Every structure is written in C-alpha cells, then in structure tokens.
Amino acid sequence: GMFQSESPAASVSAYLILNLFLLLFLPVDLSPEERSELEDIRRRKGALLQEIQRLRDELREAIIEVEGLETSTEGSKTLQKNRHVAMGRKKFNMDPKKGIVFLVENELLRHTQEDVAQFLYKGEGLNKTAIGDYLGEREDFNLKVLQAFVDLHEFTDLNLVQALRQFLWSFRLPGEAQKIDRMMEAFAQRYCHCNPGVFQSTDTCYVLSFAIIMLNTSLHNPNVRDKPGLDRFISMNRGINEGGDLPEDLLRNLYDSIKNEPFKIPEDDGNDLTHTFFNPDREGWLLKLGGRVKTWKRRWFILTDNCLYYFEYTTDKEPRGIIPLENLSIREVEDPRKPNCFELYIPNNRGQLIKACKTEADGRVVEGNHNVYRISAPTPEEKDEWIHHINSAVSVDPFYEMLAARKKRISLKKNEEQP
Ligand SMILES: *[C@@H]1O[C@H](CO)[C@@H](O)[C@H](O)[C@H]1NC(C)=O
Ligand SMILES: *[C@@H]1O[C@H](CO)[C@@H](O)[C@H](O)[C@H]1NC(C)=O
Numbered sequence: 001g002m003f004q005s006e007s008p009a010a011s012v013s014a015y016l017i018l019n020l021f022l023l024l025f026l027p028v029d030l031s032p033e034e035r036s037e038l039e040d041i042r043r044r045k046g047a048l049l050q051e052i053q054r055l056r057d058e059l060r061e062a063i064i065e066v067e068g069l070e071t072s073t074e075g076s077k078t079l080q081k082n083r084h085v086a087m088g089r090k091k092f093n094m095d096p097k098k099g100i101v102f103l104v105e106n107e108l109l110r111h112t113q114e115d116v117a118q119f120l121y122k123g124e125g126l127n128k129t130a131i132g133d134y135l136g137e138r139e140d141f142n143l144k145v146l147q148a149f150v151d152l153h154e155f156t157d158l159n160l161v162q163a164l165r166q167f168l169w170s171f172r173l174p175g176e177a178q179k180i181d182r183m184m185e186a187f188a189q190r191y192c193h194c195n196p197g198v199f200q201s202t203d204t205c206y207v208l209s210f211a212i213i214m215l216n217t218s219l220h221n222p223n224v225r226d227k228p229g230l231d232r233f234i235s236m237n238r239g240i241n242e243g244g245d246l247p248e249d250l251l252r253n254l255y256d257s258i259k260n261e262p263f264k265i266p267e268d269d270g271n272d273l274t275h276t277f278f279n280p281d282r283e284g285w286l287l288k289l290g291g292r293v294k295t296w297k298r299r300w301f302i303l304t305d306n307c308l309y310y311f312e313y314t315t316d317k318e319p320r321g322i323i324p325l326e327n328l329s330i331r332e333v334e335d336p337r338k339p340n341c342f343e344l345y346i347p348n349n350r351g352q353l354i355k356a357c358k359t360e361a362d363g364r365v366v367e368g369n370h371n372v373y374r375i376s377a378p379t380p381e382e383k384d385e386w387i388h389h390i391n392s393a394v395s396v397d398p399f400y401e402m403l404a405a406r407k408k409r410i411s412l413k414k415n416e417e418q419p
C-alpha cells in the first residue's frame with residue numbers, strides 16, 4: 001500500500017526493466033565493445049537485484065514496526081513495558097537507586113533481594129560501575145542484595161584465580177576500602193562455601209585474594225619495576241593458612257595463571273585496585289618556598305614511601321630534603337607571587353615546626369625550618385594531581401589496615417589453638 005508508490009524500490013525496478021529490455025533486443029552477434037557492455041549490464045543487474053532485496057528487507061522491518069505500534073495502541077503493553085525496562089536501565093546507570101525504584105514502581109522488578117540481585121547479575125544493559133556502586137551501599141537492603149548477588153556466582157571446582165576473574169568481571173569494584181572489604185569478605189565466604197577444605201578459614205581466602213590482586217599489578221603494571229618471582233609469592237604467603245602454609249602446588253598454579261593472563265576489570269581506565277590503595281609514586285618539577293629565606297627554588301620532587309623527597313637535579317643521588325608526610329595535611333592556597341600553590345601543614349598547629357631534614361650546601365644535614373611547606377605547581381592540573389596523590393599518601397592507608405586486621409585475626413586464632 002502506502003510504501004510501494006513512494007519506495008525507492010519502485011524506481012529501481014523501472015531501471016532494471018529498462019536494462020532487461022535492452023538486453024532482450026540486443027543483436028546476437030556482438031562486437032567486443034558490445035560484449036563488454038553486456039557484461040557491464042549483467043553486473044549492474046546483479047547489483048540492482050541485491051539492492052532490491054535490501055529494500056524489501058527494510059520494508060518488511062518497517063511494516064513489522066508499524067504493526068507493533070498498532071497492536072500496542074490496541075492494548076498490548078509489551079512495547080510499553082520494554083520501553084520502561086530500557087528507561088529503568090538508563091536511570092539505573094545514572095543513579096542506581098533511582099533506577100531500582102523506577103523499575104519497582106512500574107512493576108517490572110520485585111523489591112526482594114533475590115530479584116534485584118538476579119537483575120544485577122544478569123546485568124543486561126547495565127553499567128558495571130553502577131552495579132558496583134549499588135552493591136557497595138551500606139544500607140540494609142543493599143547489603144542483602146550483595147549477599148544474594150555473590151551467592152549467584154558458582155565457584156565450585158574453580159581455583160581462586162578463576163573465581164576472582166569471574167567475580168571481578170561481574171561489576172566494577174568501588175574505590176572505598178570499607179566497600180571493598182565487605183565485597184571481598186562476601187566473596188571469600190562464597191568461595192569457601194563452594195570449595196570446602198581448600199582453605200582453613202575465610203580469612204585465609206580473603207588475604208590470599210588480595211595477595212593475588214597485588215601480584216597481578218606487580219606482574220603486569222609497567223610502572224612496577226620490581227617483578228616478584230614465584231619464590232617471593234610463596235614466601236609472602238607463609239603462615240596465612242591459620243598459621244600453616246598453603247600447598248606450594250596451589251600457590252604455583254595461582255601464580256602461573258596470573259602471570260599468563262592479567263585480571264581484566266570492567267571499564268578499565270587504568271585505575272586498578274593498586275591505584276586505589278597504594279600511592280603510586282609521582283615525580284616532577286615544583287617550586288618550593290624557602291623556610292628561612294623566602295625565595296622560590298625549583299626542585300625535582302619525588303613522592304614515595306609516604307615521604308616527599310626533593311632534589312636539585314633529576315640526576316642527583318642524594319636528596320636536598322626529605323619531608324615525611326606522617327601527620328601532615330595538605331591544602332590549596334593563594335599566593336600573590338606564584339600560581340597553583342598548595343601547602344603542607346600540621347593540623348591544629350601551635351607553632352611547631354614540621355619534622356623534616358635537609359642538606360646544607362656544605363653537606364651538613366640539618367632539621368627543616370618550616371611551619372608550612374608552600375609549593376607551586378606549573379599548571380592547575382599538576383597542582384590537582386599532586387594534591388590528590390599527597391592526600392592519599394598522608395591519609396592512613398585503609399587497605400593496609402584492613403589486611404593487617406585479617407592477618408592479626410589469623411595469628412590470634414593460631415595462638416588460641418596453642419595454649
Ligand atoms: C559507566 O559509568 C561510569 C561512571 O558514571 C562512566 O565513567 C562510564 O563511562 C560508564 N560506562 C559506559 C560503558 O557507559
Ligand atoms: C591487573 O593488572 C592489569 C594490568 O596492570 C590491570 O589492567 C587490571 O586492572 C588489574 N586488575 C586488578 C583487579 O587490579
């Protein structure tokens with residue numbers, strides 16, 4: 001009906017008929033030129049036939065769509081429902097909680113931990129960062145969903161690396177230590193439930209999981225120069241099985257698996273877990289305001305081991321100064337003379353000097369003479385980067401605390417057993 005008269009297919013057909021007509025009335029004895037023209041016409045005919053088929057397919061799809069629209073106005077709710085589900089997914093990706101509320105209100109999802117967990121586990125059309133955010137929430141219901149979500153994973157007969165691969169691919173771990181702690185605890189429990197007898201306790205599984213994630217980074221992150229061998233991995237994990245050692249075979253398998261193939265995580269933006277928890281070293285030129293003599297000196301700064309080292313030249317072996325970052329805070333400041341400034345200071349300072357040291361021109365090492373360290377970065381971006389990195393260096397590292405707590409628990413249990 002309505003499509004045929006306007007369809008390009010109609011004009012294409014007319015052209016084709018014209019060509020066929022020419023073909024029929026061609027003389028039988030053909031000159032080479034005519035022959036090649038005939039070839040050409042045949043080729044074009046083939047192309048036209050294909051084009052017609054494509055247009056037919058398009059037409060059929062359009063008709064199906066139109067019919068779908070008609071039946072929906074006739075009362076079928078399917079299309080509307082699909083549209084709502086798509087909208088719910090979109091909302092979820094922007095704000096997970098609102099997305100779930102929307103789906104529940106439109107009766108597309110039941111508000112039970114099992115149903116929501118299933119929805120997230122299937123993950124169709126869902127952003128894995130959003131899934132991680134939802135699962136990481138501390139609220140009662142979210143905690144139950146997390147549990148149900150982890151329970152949907154089947155880890156039976158998988159080694160720990162295989163299980164971690166599956167788990168870490170199903171959502172993107174959020175950056176906060178407490179959230180990761182809950183998620184990894186749930187993971188360890190599930191793994192031990194699916195594989196009884198592999199580890200003495202959930203804590204062992206938990207600690208080893210982190211050792212593996214760290215191993216992944218050490219082996220595959222190009223910024224980490226020091227690549228641990230199997231021996232080191234084995235010795236790092238001594239005593240974590242309730243005081244006993246894990247079988248070397250098991251550790252070797254896990255090591256080889258990671259060595260052969262790094263973990264993949266969704267939306268990998270280079271911010272792997274290492275970035276979240278370990279303060280990546282940073283270095284660059286900055287201007288430092290003198291403590292006694294208020295002049296700006298250009299220095300090469302290196303942030304590492306929770307200390308800020310500064311050098312006169314990038315090639316210097318010995319730093320001119322060392323500023324331990326323990327107990328210090330950092331803030332942005334405006335300076336009338338230099339742009340992009342920040343300052344290291346002691347919170348609630350009552351006139352103390354910051355504990356630091358520097359080397360005088362004559363080689364003597366003396367205590368620093370700074371109430372604050374004022375520093376100017378070359379660009380606003382670099383200022384932000386330095387503040388960010390120093391901030392994560394000065395804050396108590398929640399990751400170390402988490403792991404330390406587990407290891408302590410393991411050793412305490414061990415001691416209880418040996419009266
Ligand atoms: C998922 O969400 C995050 C954070 O909102 C965003 O950075 C990322 O690009 C999104 N991913 C996709 C595939 O849309
Ligand atoms: C494992 O290492 C690779 C390479 O550095 C990195 O892309 C990935 O995010 C890491 N995985 C985890 C879970 O840290």
Ligand SMILES: *[C@@H]1O[C@H](CO)[C@@H](O)[C@H](O)[C@H]1NC(C)=O
Binds near residue numbers: 326327355
């Ligand atoms: C940091 O503060 C703690 C507690 O006040 C103190 O014991 C420690 O010596 C301080 N460290 C430095 C380097 O000032």
